[in-house]
Amino acid sequence: MPKVSDAHLAARRRQILDAAAACFARDGFHRTSMQDIVRESGISAGLVYRYFEGKDDVIAAIVTEWHDQRQVLATGTVDSRVAAYLDYLRSAGDPAAAARLRLGVQIWAEAVRNPRIRELARRNVDDPRTAVAAALAGVPLAAGIDPGALARVLISIYQGLQLQTTWDETLDNEAYVSTVAAVLMAVVDPAPPAS
Amino acid sequence: MPKVSDAHLAARRRQILDAAAACFARDGFHRTSMQDIVRESGISAGLVYRYFEGKDDVIAAIVTEWHDQRQVLATGTVDSRVAAYLDYLRSAGDPAAAARLRLGVQIWAEAVRNPRIRELARRNVDDPRTAVAAALAGVPLAAGIDPGALARVLISIYQGLQLQTTWDETLDNEAYVSTVAAVLMAVVDPAPPAS
DNA sequence: TCTAGAAAAATGGACGCTCGTTCATTATTC
DNA sequence: GAATAATGAACGAGCGTCCATTTTTCTAGA
Numbered sequence: 073m074p075k076v077s078d079a080h081l082a083a084r085r086r087q088i089l090d091a092a093a094a095c096f097a098r099d100g101f102h103r104t105s106m107q108d109i110v111r112e113s114g115i116s117a118g119l120v121y122r123y124f125e126g127k128d129d130v131i132a133a134i135v136t137e138w139h140d141q142r143q144v145l146a147t148g149t150v151d152s153r154v155a156a157y158l159d160y161l162r163s164a165g166d167p168a169a170a171a172r173l174r175l176g177v178q179i180w181a182e183a184v185r186n187p188r189i190r191e192l193a194r195r196n197v198d199d200p201r202t203a204v205a206a207a208l209a210g211v212p213l214a215a216g217i218d219p220g221a222l223a224r225v226l227i228s229i230y231q232g233l234q235l236q237t238t239w240d241e242t243l244d245n246e247a248y249v250s251t252v253a254a255v256l257m258a259v260v261d262p263a264p265p266a267s
Numbered sequence: 268m269p270k271v272s273d274a275h276l277a278a279r280r281r282q283i284l285d286a287a288a289a290c291f292a293r294d295g296f297h298r299t300s301m302q303d304i305v306r307e308s309g310i311s312a313g314l315v316y317r318y319f320e321g322k323d324d325v326i327a328a329i330v331t332e333w334h335d336q337r338q339v340l341a342t343g344t345v346d347s348r349v350a351a352y353l354d355y356l357r358s359a360g361d362p363a364a365a366a367r368l369r370l371g372v373q374i375w376a377e378a379v380r381n382p383r384i385r386e387l388a389r390r391n392v393d394d395p396r397t398a399v400a401a402a403l404a405g406v407p408l409a410a411g412i413d414p415g416a417l418a419r420v421l422i423s424i425y426q427g428l429q430l431q432t433t434w435d436e437t438l439d440n441e442a443y444v445s446t447v448a449a450v451l452m453a454v455v456d457p458a459p460p461a462s
Numbered sequence: 463t464c465t466a467g468a469a470a471a472a473t474g475g476a477c478g479c480t481c482g483t484t485c486a487t488t489a490t491t492c
Numbered sequence: 493g494a495a496t497a498a499t500g501a502a503c504g505a506g507c508g509t510c511c512a513t514t515t516t517t518c519t520a521g522a
């Protein structure tokens with residue numbers, strides 16, 4: 073049974089996915105041809121189809137494994153939860169994350185028109201949102217603020233930062249983050265007591 | 268000089284652009300074929316090229332004329348400025364605006380990879396942002412909040428709402444808007460005096 | 463007012479090209 | 493040397509675009 077090691081198979085798959093992610097971040101899903109991925113990966117055209125059923129399958133795999141590894145933790149003091157969220161925002165300013173941010177925007181667009189991708193992409197947004205909502209539990213908030221809606225707003229603040237970062241190199245991440253910090257200061261814990 | 272009226276020419280151009288916008292909102296720019304636009308518009312294939320140089324030119328025209336007609340006004344009392352912004356958010360919840368929101372997300376994705384589109388799209392974001400920044404001038408803000416950065420955050424809050432609205436039909440626009448209202452209440456005018 | 467005809471508007475089949483995908487073949491592995 | 497990994501030329505389909513042709517429009521002469 074001549075077969076190559078599982079590690080080799082996994083590495084090949086990774087090789088394809090990495091090349092695809094780079095192409096997709098650069099040109100979007102539908103302006104990237106299979107030949108582009110083949111060229112970028114250094115693999116032959118036919119071999120891709122031993123690892124993926126087709127281009128749509130490659131796209132789905134990319135979207136599936138796309139999620140921010142960063143976790144907005146629900147534990148710890150209120151201050152530490154806020155600090156974790158602010159770090160989450162700060163990470164968007166890291167130049168090394170630029171390709172990842174661009175790929176994310178492409179996924180947004182694909183999610184709008186492709187139900188299968190939308191299901192996958194929603195998980196990548198719903199999970200952080202419920203995590204944020206959970207982190208807000210027990211946090212004293214200013215009057216009129218719904219925790220679930222505020223979680224959505226905090227996600228928006230990240231999404232908008234992601235978008236604006238991708239196409240505006242003049243954006244000052246630090247100023248953005250510290251202003252969000254000041255806003256949270258005003259919204260969270262208006263009266264200092266609570267747990 | 269047998270020629271048709273200028274009004275007729277303008278109407279034909281509009282007919283093509285409306286069809287293109289509908290297709291682009293549904294399928295994105297690069298999954299929409301010229302045949303799709305031809306079919307949707309009820310016009311022949313060749314005629315499109317008498318009004319536009321090619322597909323890229325149609326895309327550029329769509330992006331050029333895409334901007335929220337709503338103006339976040341810089342005049343009036345602080346309360347009226349806040350109310351105008353909240354109406355801006357509310358407008359995203361209007362089902363009639365759904366196609367426009369989807370088209371906007373497609374434009375975001377195209378702006379990431381196409382410099383010409385990015386220039387056009389940035390104008391559609393920079394203009395509201397500077398308008399918001401201008402509206403914030405003279406408004407008393409909580410400590411640590413930079414007006415320019417806050418303007419970006421407010422744009423983000425709209426962009427995130429736009430995105431989440433397009434792919435999550437369970438989103439409660441009213442709850443979102445009223446929570447943003449409460450946040451603004453906490454951030455703006457912390458000490459009641461000022462002009 | 464009617465009509466002939468020149469000029470522009472509009473058509474849609476055809477063209478070359480690129481796309482995603484396949485498969486007969488070769489190279490590699492155990 | 494048998495089974496799998498890997499190749500890359502080739503295929504049909506569909507793309508954006510063009511252009512020979514037909515239809516419509518407006519003017520000029522009667």
